[in-house]
Amino acid sequence: MLRNVAFLRLWTATTASGIATWALPFVLGLAVLDRTLTAVELGVLLAARTAGFLAAVPISGVLADRYARRRVVLWSGLTAAVAAPVLAFFVGSSLPLMAVAAVAMGAGQGACRPAFQALTAEVVHEDQRQRANAAMTLSVRVTTLVAPGLTALLALVATTEALLLGIGALWLVAALVPPRGNDFAGTAGRPRFFAEFAEGVREARRHPWFLAGLGALTAVIATGYSATGVVLPLVSRDRYGTEAVLAGALTAYTLGALAGALLIARWRPKHAGWTAFAGLALYGFAPLSLLLPVHPAVVLAAYAVAGVGIELFNVPWFTATQREVEPSKLARVSSLDFLMSYGLAPVGLALIAPAIAHFGATAVLAGCAVVCFAAPAVAALVPSARDFRARS
Numbered sequence: 001m002l003r004n005v006a007f008l009r010l011w012t013a014t015t016a017s018g019i020a021t022w023a024l025p026f027v028l029g030l031a032v033l034d035r036t037l038t039a040v041e042l043g044v045l046l047a048a049r050t051a052g053f054l055a056a057v058p059i060s061g062v063l064a065d066r067y068a069r070r071r072v073v074l075w076s077g078l079t080a081a082v083a084a085p086v087l088a089f090f091v092g093s094s095l096p097l098m099a100v101a102a103v104a105m106g107a108g109q110g111a112c113r114p115a116f117q118a119l120t121a122e123v124v125h126e127d128q129r130q131r132a133n134a135a136m137t138l139s140v141r142v143t144t145l146v147a148p149g150l151t152a153l154l155a156l157v158a159t160t161e162a163l164l165l166g167i168g169a170l171w172l173v174a175a176l177v178p179p180r181g182n183d184f185a186g187t188a189g190r191p192r193f194f195a196e197f198a199e200g201v202r203e204a205r206r207h208p209w210f211l212a213g214l215g216a217l218t219a220v221i222a223t224g225y226s227a228t229g230v231v232l233p234l235v236s237r238d239r240y241g242t243e244a245v246l247a248g249a250l251t252a253y254t255l256g257a258l259a260g261a262l263l264i265a266r267w268r269p270k271h272a273g274w275t276a277f278a279g280l281a282l283y284g285f286a287p288l289s290l291l292l293p294v295h296p297a298v299v300l301a302a303y304a305v306a307g308v309g310i311e312l313f314n315v316p317w318f319t320a321t322q323r324e325v326e327p328s329k330l331a332r333v334s335s336l337d338f339l340m341s342y343g344l345a346p347v348g349l350a351l352i353a354p355a356i357a358h359f360g361a362t363a364v365l366a367g368c369a370v371v372c373f374a375a376p377a378v379a380a381l382v383p384s385a386r387d388f389r390a391r392s
Contacts, residue, residue: 004124009179010120011132014116016170016177017112018143019170020109020167020171024167025046026151027151027164028042030155034160037092048106049103052107053107053110055107056106056111057338058336060113060331061197061334062193062332064332069115069122070119070181072112073178074178076111076115078108079104079111081108082104083104086104088162088164089161091164114338117321117330117331117334118322120322130316133314134261137261137311137314137315138265141257144254145251154166199329201332203333204333204336207390208383209320209382209388210324213276214340215379216277216379217341220372221342221348223348224369226368227364227365228286228287230352231364233246244296248299249300253307257308261311264311264315264316271387273387275312276388277313277377279308279311279312281373282308283310284368284372285302285305286302287368288365288369289301291369317388321334324388324389352364
């Protein structure tokens, strides 16, 4: 992969966009600490960014199949890059203008995701895509592990405005560095958005393993991921009397994901689909560890196992999608993936807290653990799910 210049350019661009995506809420959180923003303003800005992301993902899927994927990445990155200095200029002074800038940055983030997925299939040969996707996810995990400390150090010498300008520079890299892919126009001349999006839905329905996997992934994210995100801080504080368990569990999850990405970069399991679903089911150990009064080391181990499992699912999942889906519809199918799995995550987070208040944390965590184990198991029963490949 290191000899593939086109992939290195694509990897650099996706890494820059990943760092920029991660850094924005962290930098805005630091702005709350120094009283540049209020907690309410932070919530509004993060909600605005999410709204922009969800609105842009399906639109980008259609555009990236209609025009060259490289062009969609360019305009997506430029949109986010231009919005960053606007947000920096009005930070702490005008909430409406900050919200508009946050929507634009979210739209840039959401628009580039399906295009990047499709562009990977264009510049990387099929037999190298699993390693390429593993390298992509490695950059995300390393960023998650290292970036908080680096950003906190930068905050000691730089203002919030300067950090936001730095995020804009990262989006410029994401916009300008990617390689040139195929200059095809898959659906040019048919500007009807809903008709083209419906074609992507029909293409997704043509692959039962994809629908089963998307359903399982959405269920795990909307339940297990959301439950642990809400309950883990409470368990760390109330059961163990320290925030160290919270920090340790999140770090263990990231380290586990790094290990999982390194493993799947080399490993070619006999039945990729079943292996991926088994990995996804490992996330059930995270809510299960919070349910039981276990030693803190058990919680950390459970999160590490969940991290390994999520990459054992992600990398084969992306690779199979790039292989099996018709190239002219790949961006639209990928947009369905991001729209459903990541789009429903805020809904899960919003519902978990009332559910805990009504049913209690024990019942909610038990239910989430059952869903995390059962959803991948049910998805694995779909005949084409064994190998993430349509039967001959």
